[in-house]
Amino acid sequence: MTTATIIQSLASGLLMGLLYGLVAVGLALIFGLMDVTNFAHGEFLMLAMYITFFLFAFFAIDPLLAMPLVGAAMFLFGALVYLFVVRFAMRARANIGMVQIFTTFGLAILMRGLAQYFFTPDYRSINVSWLGGKTVSIGGVFLPVPQLVGAGVSLLAFGALYFFIKKTDFGRALEATREDAGAVALVGIDKNKVFALGWGLGGALVGIAGAVMAMFFYIYPDVGASFALIAYVTVALGGFGSVFGAFAGGIIVGLVEASTALILPPSLKSIGIYAVYLLVVFIRPRGLFGSM
Amino acid sequence: MNDAHTKRRRRDLIVAAVLALLAACAPLVVKDVYIQNIMVLTLMYAALSQAWNILGGYCGQISLGHALYFGLGAYTTALLFTKFGVLPWFGMLGGGVLSALIALGLGYPTFRLRGHYFVIATIVIAEIALLLFLNWDWAGAALGIDIPVRGDSWAKFQFTRSKLPYFYFALAFCCVAFLITWWLEDSKWGYWWRAVKDNPDAAESLGVVVFNSKMGAAAVSAFLTAIGGAFYAQFVSYIDPDSVMTFQFSLLMALPAVLGGIGTLWGPVLGAAILIPLTELTRSYIGGSGRGVDLILYGTVIVVIALARPEGLIGLFSRKPAPKGVPQ
Numbered sequence: 114m115t116t117a118t119i120i121q122s123l124a125s126g127l128l129m130g131l132l133y134g135l136v137a138v139g140l141a142l143i144f145g146l147m148d149v150t151n152f153a154h155g156e157f158l159m160l161a162m163y164i165t166f167f168l169f170a171f172f173a174i175d176p177l178l179a180m181p182l183v184g185a186a187m188f189l190f191g192a193l194v195y196l197f198v199v200r201f202a203m204r205a206r207a208n209i210g211m212v213q214i215f216t217t218f219g220l221a222i223l224m225r226g227l228a229q230y231f232f233t234p235d236y237r238s239i240n241v242s243w244l245g246g247k248t249v250s251i252g253g254v255f256l257p258v259p260q261l262v263g264a265g266v267s268l269l270a271f272g273a274l275y276f277f278i279k280k281t282d283f284g285r286a287l288e289a290t291r292e293d294a295g296a297v298a299l300v301g302i303d304k305n306k307v308f309a310l311g312w313g314l315g316g317a318l319v320g321i322a323g324a325v326m327a328m329f330f331y332i333y334p335d336v337g338a339s340f341a342l343i344a345y346v347t348v349a350l351g352g353f354g355s356v357f358g359a360f361a362g363g364i365i366v367g368l369v370e371a372s373t374a375l376i377l378p379p380s381l382k383s384i385g386i387y388a389v390y391l392l393v394v395f396i397r398p399r400g401l402f403g404s405m
Numbered sequence: 406m407n408d409a410h411t412k413r414r415r416r417d418l419i420v421a422a423v424l425a426l427l428a429a430c431a432p433l434v435v436k437d438v439y440i441q442n443i444m445v446l447t448l449m450y451a452a453l454s455q456a457w458n459i460l461g462g463y464c465g466q467i468s469l470g471h472a473l474y475f476g477l478g479a480y481t482t483a484l485l486f487t488k489f490g491v492l493p494w495f496g497m498l499g500g501g502v503l504s505a506l507i508a509l510g511l512g513y514p515t516f517r518l519r520g521h522y523f524v525i526a527t528i529v530i531a532e533i534a535l536l537l538f539l540n541w542d543w544a545g546a547a548l549g550i551d552i553p554v555r556g557d558s559w560a561k562f563q564f565t566r567s568k569l570p571y572f573y574f575a576l577a578f579c580c581v582a583f584l585i586t587w588w589l590e591d592s593k594w595g596y597w598w599r600a601v602k603d604n605p606d607a608a609e610s611l612g613v614v615v616f617n618s619k620m621g622a623a624a625v626s627a628f629l630t631a632i633g634g635a636f637y638a639q640f641v642s643y644i645d646p647d648s649v650m651t652f653q654f655s656l657l658m659a660l661p662a663v664l665g666g667i668g669t670l671w672g673p674v675l676g677a678a679i680l681i682p683l684t685e686l687t688r689s690y691i692g693g694s695g696r697g698v699d700l701i702l703y704g705t706v707i708v709v710i711a712l713a714r715p716e717g718l719i720g721l722f723s724r725k726p727a728p729k730g731v732p733q
Contacts, residue, residue, distance in 0.1 A: 198708065201712045202712060205715030210467070211467070211667055212711050214467075215664070219703075219704045219707030220708055222703055223704025225700055226701035226703070227697065227701055233696070334697070342528065345525050345528070353521055380536070381537075383532070384536055387529040390525070390526075390529055391526060391529060394518055395514045398517055398519065
């Protein structure tokens with residue numbers, strides 16, 4: 114194992130980590146806002162990847178251009194899921210935690226079934242996008258362009274999210290509702306609107322992530338499952354309640370995965386991620402930056 | 406301890422006895438092997454969900470990693486039998502004890518975690534075990550273990566000609582899990598667990614040893630789950646990591662209890678009786694097309710039940726909602 118190999122894998126790990134952060138941030142946002150874990154998050158990602166694929170297949174829109182479209186479509190989808198499903202799960206008077214877990218989990222299975230029905234279980238891929246298959250060499254380190262651009266998009270998305278939460282009225286309403294939904298109602302902010310906005314925003318973020326992922330991953334009905342667990346671990350590692358914990362969590366997960374792959378056989382590379390999660394929460398039961 | 410309470414507990418036992426008797430007679434009428442197969446699976450999941458319910462329902466520690474104990478039970482039995490010729494009954498017991506010990510070992514660090522941190526820890530631990538088994542050559546790695554047929558006998562717990570012996574074992578397993586829960590529900594453990602579930606801080610201040618209560622629930626739950634895994638290995642006579650240790654299994658154990666009525670004696674039984682036949686029938690009648698119609702139906706049922714009956718289907722049977730914490 115030479116220094117060059119190590120630098121090479123850490124660099125790819127960092128890019129992958131930024132993408133993991135982008136996949137996870139929607140989950141973190143929704144959890145932070147209303148204490149709900151969306152167990153259909155992986156299926157949101159799957160849907161976004163399919164939208165990207167069909168925009169490409171039918172309208173020849175490159176994933177890079179499709180990004181805002183997919184984001185907008187997933188914003189709508191997220192908001193609708195809140196208004197038509199999750200809103201009712203929030204009303205449950207008995208064991209509300211389980212109701213939320215299993216409502217979103219049922220939704221995940223439903224979405225997977227619908228994807229199989231309408232899109233067939235076939236593996237699909239976007240083979241001739243502008244960036245697909247290209248690599249650049251920076252100081253002797255080879256980096257795939259789609260991942261590099263994806264990492265850049267992730268940085269931009271986190272920056273925009275930061276600006277949105279800190280500087281806009283909607284963002285402040287989001288933060289305020291997160292801190293005290295009851296008090297917010299007293300000053301005339303409609304809690305449901307804010308929650309729907311939160312779900313829309315979470316959907317849009319995972320939508321952008323899906324458009325990036327579609328450039329270099331196979332697209333199939335179960336694709337979400339493989340990323341969902343990594344997303345949960347990313348959010349929990351960063352700490353629930355902290356949107357930007359997901360950013361740090363993602364980078365750590367990406368780097369740990371890359372370093373594990375250097376030491377252990379590739380089939381065991383996820384063990385490193387899981388072990389680091391356990392280690393962190395055993396020492397800090399609220400994750401790295403968590404508030405709850 | 407009032408009179409109504411004693412009466413209700415006696416009624417639970419009588420209803421269970423009648424149902425068990427009816428179930429025991431069912432094979433006299435049902436000769437179809439396919440249906441018998443579904444009955445075996447239904448009983449097995451009822452028992453597994455009952456086991457999950459002890460930790461997840463009564464004690465309130467939501468584990469989505471019980472596939473670990475299921476898999477350990479299956480693997481201990483299959484490995485001891487194929488490698489050393491140890492009879493499955495000892496493997497079953499050994500797998501149960503091993504799982505209980507591992508649950509205690511894992512409980513030590515994980516029970517300090519709360520909420521989603523705990524749930525994710527249970528998922529992650531089971532995933533680590535899954536990956537290790539997938540790469541463990543001696544245990545068959547991804548190819549799994551084919552349990553060799555050595556003739557039908559109760560000693561070897563193998564039956565190739567008829568499913569009925571499996572059916573009666575599954576029924577007995579289900580009854581034992583029910584009785585253990587029935588007994589624990591009214592023991593000091595049952596009261597501790599409900600206290601821990603409702604408010605761990607208040608329970609602690611009232612002298613309930615929260616940590617030990619969780620450990621006790623975890624050990625019983627893991628032991629019973631492993632028995633189910635050992636049974637499953639014998640029943641299907643072939644296991645691999647993907648068929649006994651995946652996340653899907655953890656969910657299948659939790660679902661009947663949650664949809665039937667979490668933290669109730671009858672919830673897992675009711676949930677399994679509805680969910681398992683539905684899953685199996687839809688899978689074989691409309692799932693064969695490979696177009697996901699079974700998943701669409703299954704997902705819809707889960708969403709609808711979770712939203713319409715958040716306290717579980719058991720709520721359909723009680724005229725007034727049960728007060729939290731103490732059984733009536």
